[in-house]
Amino acid sequence: MKSSRLLPIIIMLCLTGLGIFVGVNTIINAKNKRPPISPKPNEIVEVSPAAVKEETQSGTVAVLRGIDRVNNKIGVYLAGEMRETSYSYDLATSVKSKNDRELVMPELPLGSIINIEVNEDTGMLSKVAVNKEAWDYQGVKNLQIDEVLSKMTIGETNFMYDAGLTVISGNDNVSLRNIEPAKDVLEVRGLGEKIFSLSVTRGHGVLEFADYDDFLGGSIEIGYDVFDDIAENMKYVLKEGQYKVILKKDNLTVNKVVDIKRDRTEVLRLSGYTAEMTKTSKVTFSLSPSSASISIDGKEVDVSKTIELNYGEYLVKVKADGYVGWESVVTISKPKTVMSIALAMKKEKAEEEKKDDGMAEPSTDVEKTDDDSEETGISETPTEDDEDKEIKVRTDSTKNIFFRKPVGATISFDGRVIGDAPCEMTKVTGEHEITLKMDGYETQTYTINIEDDGEDAVFSFPDMIREKQ
Template sequence: MKSFGKCLKKSISVIMAAAMVMATSSTTVYASSDSDNKISISMIDKYDSADTAAIRAIDTEQKLIRFRNHATGKTYTLSYDNTSMMYDVRGTVLSPSLLEVGQIVDVKFLKSTKHITSLNVSAQAWTIDSTRDHDLVRGDGTARVKGESYKMGARTLIIADGEPALADNILATDKIKVCGIDKEIYSVVVTSGHGYVSLSSDIVEDQSLVGAWIELDNEVIYKISPNMLLSAPEGDYNLQILGNGANYKSEVSISRNQETVVDTSEITINKPKEGLVTFQIVPESAEVFVDGEKVLTGIPQSVKYGYHNLKIMADGYITQNRYLKVGTAKSVVNIELEKEDDGSEASTNSLSTSSGSVDNSTSKTSMGTSHGDVASSKKSAASVASTVSSNSSASSSVNQVIKGYYIYFDEPYGAEVYFDGSYIGVVPTSVPKISGNHEIILKQDGYQTKSYRVKIDKEEDNVKYEFPGLVKIEEQSSSSGNTSSSGSNGSTSSGNASTEASSEASTGASKESPTEASSESSTAEASDKASSKEHSAGTEGSTTAAGTGKTTKESEKAGDAASTASGEE
């Protein structure tokens, strides 16, 4: 009887346990008894919470997955094991190692244990993979990808180098993967980023490279400016520097977030061709000036090929100003000055007929033809410049200088600022306000170089930026960050490209812009506070807030159990 009572008691316990489980889940619960009279209950498919979220990070070693709830912008972490069932969009069993950051999934889990019961790649989601056809900083709460407009807010998950980022950290040359549902973007992941290119010196053999052109396989075409720092898509390129006597070619490798310094000491300046010109002047006491510099007469003088201003003067004689064209290896200029008492009209005729030809045989008509050649050459050069300009800046026509107003950079203090590749100065500094899309690069020794893409409006007011502090480079990684076309000095990306505090909040265009310290909760509130008149033109953090980022009470309540399941609010 005791044995029977004991068995009856166990049976009642099993029934009660099964009833309790079935009360909290529609899932079938299986109870079994082994030879040792031990009862086991299967909890497979048991859940009390469900969510549609974007994958923030995957840790296959710890068996943890972090998610971003798009409705609230909150991040939470769940564990998984062999009982967690995962399927792709076709319903095929999926290994956790095949999941991707940014992917949108439907996840069911136990709120109490933070454990995944099942995960399905969302059938409602769409993905645009590896594209450079994007504009994420539009200032109206929208983004444009491959010609289509989508809603993009502060809750959109943006990942670069495995860390949270801002939309304005993504440059036009970066390749991105975009995931969303309907017309709303849930996640943006940078699949191919950018590095930086600079010159070890813009002076070579006493010749300035400023004004020459640097080209990377048509990906980057830029006119060299003093102390420039350019962004360039990561990858291998054929680099060319052309102009100012330079015609340098080299292979370079651009690594993400690292600076490649082109060693200009390897560049050879090809000096322009020169001809030997002998000036035979009457009287012999006359002084001859070529482009303002005095030269000797009677002996050969080295003069560059091309056109020059020639001035000949002597006491008691009429000063002659002529054009000199040098185009042969050796030539002689024979000129006889006219005395002042001979009358200016005769001297004018003399200037017109001889007109500074190298061999004193070029007529006025010949000089007119030569001038036509010069104009033709200038037109050709202008045509080339026009081609490069349209290739490097398709939006130049919409850029407008707002006279009397400036863009101020107040943070991070001490960082060097580069505006569209040109060096501006050290923070705090400013630049005249120019409307349109621009690229800001911040650089400081010992810190990771950072880029921002900003949109400046045409309003007649000043714009002020206070960017987040740069991330210090870890000592162990800085030693491996040297890259070059021929031994360049680079800066390595720190493993922690940004922190949750700085990257998931607004960039900060004014002192009112807050940073949510040590919180992974919704960034929409931070973006709302970041919006200001001074930054209405600015970065994604503020423009999103101005457009769609206001957190209403309804949206605060819209999150399901996922927003509170992790304790990471």
């Protein structure tokens, strides 16, 4: 009798306990399955190495830090393991772009976020692919860097970074301290809310001065960037490129053109300049074609008039429709100067002229001047004999020219076969003709200009066009 009274109570307690267990379990599961909260604007979101692996395609996430073409190795930073290492590759290694296009290893830009797979038997890389979920912002200026909070801001959006951040300038890995946000133009790569690499696409250098006591208290102009008083220990951080520098003090004026190179210091020495540098030259112009326009230090000049320029160096540019543009640093150092500049026709226009006239336009002779004047000029159509005199060519044995694309095309350099792309050769500066040939495709010819800038030159030409059947 007593048992029959306790039985309903026991059943009730069991049901209550079961209900509590189910309810708690439901709450826990709902909490674990709920979607992640979207970040608020300007909020820093922590991205763990584990999350990086889960949210991307197969393979280990890494940042490309270097390519050793001689030993067929790449240096990488492993994002998940937070360490730097290197791997070997060979012809069997598959290399793909973000859209699965086949590449060769040298085509991968340093700083790329990649996924790598290693053959366990050989230890060689079996697959390298640009991470499909990685983003890439180009032309970034005025990047805001907060080293205390390990935060960077692009526009109004905040991103985090860590000690594994890869910073590339040219072909070198550099420190974040090398970045000058107000001067440098950057390419920024990352995943989610985290920045993995910065690549400097246009850097900065430093301009210093020496032996300029006679100019103290005067004024200085550097391009359109600096207008300042001349003082002791002057030093300016400038974007890489050429600048016109003007220093003035009483009757003393100096005009110089300086070439600021990335991560280098240029020292402008003024010990050899005296008051005679204030002399002026009367400059006249003879341009071919007559429709050509000329600018000096960025300002267009009326070629129908004689102008006066102080002795010194000037950035001169000439251009005309249908002709190859010309630019150079010109030194003015005599009382009279004739700038006689004849532009070369672009290939298409020259062919049209031949069809219309049945002959090529003759070259323009350089006018003779007396001892008190000088002439600056180039020939419009140099002959085979004087071509080396008219075009400045220099071999730089320490640097190379790389031809990356189109892969498989036979590359000829000024008529000499170099090899099938990707291929390379010792750097030769100046203007050159590149011919691309491949079975089943139309032959393509390009004219390139190799600058004497102390850097490797890299060319990737458009895909070739199939021959019409």
